[in-house]
Amino acid sequence: MDSFSDVTPVLCLFEGVATGAADGYARVTRRPAATLVHLGPGLANGWANLHNARRAHSPIVNIVGDHPVSHRLLDPPLNSDIDSLAASVGGWHARFSSASDVAHLTAQAVSAAYGPPGRSATLLLSSDVAWGDLDSKSTPWPLATPSPITAPDDAMITRALASLRSTRSALVVGGDAVTAEQLELAQRICAVTSSRLIMETFPAIFDHGAGVVSPERMIYLSDFALAQLADLETMVLVGTSPPVPAFAYRNGPERIIPEGCEVIELALPGTDTRSALEALVDGTGAARLVLEAHDVAPVPSGPLTTQIVAQAVAATMPEGLIISDESITSGLHLYGATQFSPPHRVMSLTGNSLGFGLPAALGAAQARQGRVLALEADGSMMYTPQALWSMAREGLDVTVVALSNRGYAIVELELRRVHQPLEGATSQRLVELDEPTMDLAGVARALGVPSVRVTTGDELVDALRRSYATPGPMFIEAVLPKGLN
C-alpha cells in the first residue's frame, strides 16, 4: 500500500461496509473495486452486500486472507468451511496455490469480474502464498481481458419488432439499458410501435431527471404489478430478466407475467443492450424525440411526510447527483417527484438485502464523480451504520437523509398483504423501533459526521441546501410520523 500510490485503500469498520462500497463504486464507474477481508468470518460479514452486488451484476474482486493448507488441517480457531462459503457467494472463485500464481490468477479474476455480466470474483489468498517467493520477476504482468458482449441476432430483432408492432406490447428495460441514451432509444421505439416503456423495479443504476426519458416503473408489490401489466400480449426484455415477485404468497401470482403474454428475451443482462435498441430503432425508422420540460414542484413546507421528503429532494438537488436509495417504504414518491429535477443517477436495492445504502454511497462517493445522496430508513441504516465513519475519514461529499419512522414498515406491509396483521403487543413490538427511540443524528455525530434533525419541509430543504454547499459528509435525520406512511 505504501509502494503503490495508484491503489487507494479505504479502511472500513465492518466487512459489509467494504463490499457495499465496492458495489457502489462499480455501479458508478462500471469498473471493479477490490475488497480485502480476513478468513471465513470476514467474507461472511461481507456476504449480504455481495448478494446485492450480484443482483446488480457489479464487478468486484474479493481478496480473502486464509491459513496455509497445512495449518487448516489442524483446524485453528479461525478455520471454517471457507470453500463452501466462497461458493455460496456465487460468481467466480479460486484459490492461489503459490506466489507464482498470483499475477496470472488475479488477472483472471478481474476478467471474470467484468463478465459480462459483471460478478464477484473471490480469491482465497493463504498466508504461505503471501510470504512465498516469485519464480521469476521478468515475466510481464498479465492483463485482464474482459470478454466481448454479444448482440441479439437479426431473427430475434425481427421477431421483437413484429410483436411490438402488432400486439399490445411493452418494452421492459433494466440493467445496462437504463442510461439516458438507451432510454431515449427505447422511447423512440415505443412511440413508433405504440408500445409501453416500462423500467424494472430495482435497476442497479439509472439516469433520471430533466431531459431523460422517464418510463413507468414496474410496481414492487406483485399483485399490483400484475394489474399494471394486465393488458399486455407481449413483453420484450432489454437488459433485464423476466420479472419475479419478491415473495411467494399462498394464492398469489407465481410470476409477474399476465396470462397468455409472450415474453421475448431480446437482450438478457450481460448482452449488448445498446445494439439491440439501435437495431430496433433502425428497423422502425423512429425519429429523435423532443422531451417537454416541466417545472419541479415548489419547495414544500409543513410537517414531514414521505411526499414532502420526495418534493424537498426534488426541489434542491444539484445536477449530477448520485442517489443511493434504500428508503424502502418511505421512498415511494421519490421517482415521480424527481422526474424534472436536474439530471441525476439513482442506485437501487437490487437484492432486497438491507444494509446497502450507506456503504454504496461511500463507494460511489469514492469514485469522485460528484455529490452522493443516501436516502436511508432507520431500520435499514442500522445494518451498516459503520459506513458513516469512513465517509468522515475520507472527507467524502455524501449527504445522508435518514427517514425515521420508528418501525420496520416493510414487514408490516408484507404481513397485511397476507392477511396476518400483528395482533398482540408482543408481536407488534417486534416491528417497532422505539422504546427507546434511536437518536440517528447522534449516531452519525459520534462517528464523526456533522448532523442535524429536521421535522418540517422547510428545515429539510434548508439542511439539504447547506449540505450541497459544504464539502464533506452531512447527516440529516428526517422525522416522519411513526409506522407505515
Next chain:
Amino acid sequence: MDSFSDVTPVLCLFEGVATGAADGYARVTRRPAATLVHLGPGLANGWANLHNARRAHSPIVNIVGDHPVSHRLLDPPLNSDIDSLAASVGGWHARFSSASDVAHLTAQAVSAAYGPPGRSATLLLSSDVAWGDLDSKSTPWPLATPSPITAPDDAMITRALASLRSTRSALVVGGDAVTAEQLELAQRICAVTSSRLIMETFPAIFDHGAGVVSPERMIYLSDFALAQLADLETMVLVGTSPPVPAFAYRNGPERIIPEGCEVIELALPGTDTRSALEALVDGTGAARLVLEAHDVAPVPSGPLTTQIVAQAVAATMPEGLIISDESITSGLHLYGATQFSPPHRVMSLTGNSLGFGLPAALGAAQARQGRVLALEADGSMMYTPQALWSMAREGLDVTVVALSNRGYAIVELELRRVHQPLEGATSQRLVELDEPTMDLAGVARALGVPSVRVTTGDELVDALRRSYATPGPMFIEAVLPKGLN
C-alpha cells in the same frame, strides 16, 4: 409470539447480534436459544458469531425463513445458494418439507443442538411450509432427546494416571472442565502427581475468582506458548483439543506441542469431563484442597492503563458477575488481576471472530442470572454496536467498558511478530481508528444506553460501582493511550 408466553422474543437490529446473543445465552445456561433470520443474507449476517459459537460448542437453533422451492426456481431477488451457506455454518442443518414435518424435525434440531458437543442446528423454513396445514393435531409433540455423554474407559484412565505420575506432565483443561468444581478436581490430581494444571487460552466460559482454582493459562502467542510448555513430556487433555496456533508463521511452530511431548486425549469436547476427572481423583486418592485467600489489589488511581483497568474491574466486581471478554490486547492483565475477586464467570472469544462481546453480553443478561460486564475494545465493538439498543430496550443489567486505544492493536502485534512493521503513512492509517476519533459513549447514548467517558482509575472505579448499583445497562468509555498498550 402473542400466544406462547413462554417464548421471549428479543428484537435485534442486525442478525449478528441475534446469533451472538444466542451464543451468550447458551454459554451461561447450557441450553439453546433460537434465532429467527430471513433468507441467505440474514443467515450470512449471523454467520461470524455462529462461528464463535461453534468453537464454544454452544447449542443454538437457527430458523431461517426461505422461499418455497417453486419460487426459488424462478430466482427472485432474495434467492441465493442458501444450502451451501447453511452447510458452511457447520453443525447440523435440514429443510422442512411440509407443515407435518415441523414438530418432528424441530425436536431433532434441538437434540442435535445439544450434541454432545453442542452445535448449531439450522432449519430452513420455507413460507409454503409456514402456511401449510397440519395432517393431524392429535399426535403428541415429540420432545428433544439429548444423547448421553460418554466417559473415558479404564485403560485410558490408567494410561493417563501413569503418565501424570511418571513424567513431567500437565493436565490441560478447557470446555466443560473449567467449572469451579472440576477445576478443584483437576488441581487435586495435579497436586498428588506433581503435574502442572493449564487452562486453554479461550474457554467458552470458565469460573474464576476467590475460592476457585486459578490454573496457569495457555498463552495466546504460539511461540510464547511453546516456551511455556517446553519442559513437558506429557499433556493430558480434558475438555479441550490439542492446542493449535491461531496463525501459521513462515518459520513458526505448526503446533503448540513441545518436541517429543506425548498428548493423551483423555476427554475431548463433548465427552464426560467430570467422570474423567473423578476417575483420576479416585486413582490417585487425592485429598480435597484448601485454597489460600488473598486480598484483591487496592483500587487504582491515575491515568488509565490496561493494568489499571484490570485492577479497577477486579476491585469493584460483585459476586456472580458474568464477564463477556472481547478486550483483545487491552485485556491482557485481567485474568491475573481478578484471581481473588468475588467468584465470577468469564466468556472468551473462542473463534477469534470480532463482534462477539456485546451480543454475547446481551444474551447472557437475558438469562437473568445476574449482572453482565462486557469488556470491549473500540475496534471489536464497532462490528456489532447494534446490540446496545437491544440492551436498552430489554432493560438488561449490562455494564459495558469499552477500551478505546484508537487502533487495531492486534494487527500491529501480529505484523511485528512476522517482522513486517507498518512502514508508511498509508499502511499505518489502516490500523488506526482516529481521524476522526469515535465518540463511543456518544454511540451508546444515541442507542439508548446511559453512558460516561472516563480517563482515570478513580473515575472508572466510580463509574463501575454506580453501574453495578443501578438497574439497566450502562456504558463506560475508558480512554487508554493510543495503540498497543
